[in-house]
Amino acid sequence: MWVLLPLKDFVKAKQRLSGCLNVAERRGLFQAMVEDVLDELVSTDVIERIVLLSDDPAAHLLATCYGVECWSERELGQGLNPVIEGALDRIAHTAPTISQVMVVHGDLPLINAVELGAMIDAGSHDPDSLIIAADRGEQGSNVVLMPMFARVPVRYGPDSLAAHQQEAAARGVNTVVMRTRWLAMDIDTRDDLTNLVMNYPGEGAERTMKYLRQYGLVQRLMVMRDIQADVAAAAQ
């Protein structure tokens, strides 16, 4: 299995966390999450090739450290959807026998081989279906298994799950939506981060949890949660 991992410029990543983290903290947290994702991907046997899609020098450095590839975004298409389409086109041209490609995001610190394996199993039974691991709100597409012989245009952005289902249906391609426990936990908002800290299963996301603890961010999130609860109580 080939995996694509698009990575935004690290200083611009995770803007939606700007209400609780400063720019250095967002960058550091993003890097920790990406390293958690890479730790798991490189140790998952069925994954043969991992390609980062980014122009950030930090991504190129990570690729070297982990022994994976990094394709330049500007050579493929700028922005999340164009860069993924460009990478899928390149694979279709250079490795035309590849039947499925997985697209993973960097904000999935609890990603794990068991749930990825379940997606890959689903794909091996159903190689022409679009397989999507949804987010907790069933609006986002956290991991996508793209059928290369029945390709569907990628439509990441708000309500991407519905957008991907529509694009697939318009082409007569079946979509399988997988409701997973840990792949569903992408980290976009303060609520997502608070949920991670409060429901941390005790393993996985090691680098992310270490970063949050090391910089006092767990405590900050708890204080913010308490203030929010007090404000809500006072408003009643």
Ligand SMILES: Nc1nc2c(ncn2[C@@H]2O[C@H](COP(=O)(O)OP(=O)(O)OP(=O)(O)O)[C@@H](O)[C@H]2O)c(=O)[nH]1
């Ligand atoms: N190469 C590349 N990757 C991107 C781009 N935009 C998002 N990504 C990556 O796509 C995945 C999902 O991104 P989002 O959840 O939207 O994260 P984000 O853009 O950092 O979040 P916000 O800044 O809060 O919107 C992450 O791995 C991002 O790093 C982009 O323009 N180029």
Ligand SMILES: O=C(O)[C@H](O)COP(=O)(O)O
């Ligand atoms: O589904 C999507 O579009 C991607 O997961 C990004 O969505 P998010 O910005 O909600 O993570």
